[in-house]
Amino acid sequence: MNTKPLKATPVIGLPRRTRTAVAGRTCTHEDCNTILSVYNKSQFCYTHTRLRRPRTAR
Numbered sequence: 001m002n003t004k005p006l007k008a009t010p011v012i013g014l015p016r017r018t019r020t021a022v023a024g025r026t027c028t029h030e031d032c033n034t035i036l037s038v039y040n041k042s043q044f045c046y047t048h049t050r051l052r053r054p055r056t057a058r
């Protein structure tokens with residue numbers, strides 16, 4: 001009897017998709033490189049978020 005030993009396939013852990021905010025984001029504002037906080041769900045930094053006016057002329 002010649003039985004080949006079954007190779008155990010290594011379980012490769014798939015990289016988790018981060019559902020939370022990605023760290024290292026920067027402010028979407030053009031000349032702003034402020035790194036957003038992980039807890040900041042806005043696309044803008046704190047300063048530019050406040051600078052946004054309710055009235056936007058489009």
Ligand SMILES: [Zn+2]
Pocket residue numbers: 027028029032033034044045046047048
């Ligand atoms: Zn900004």
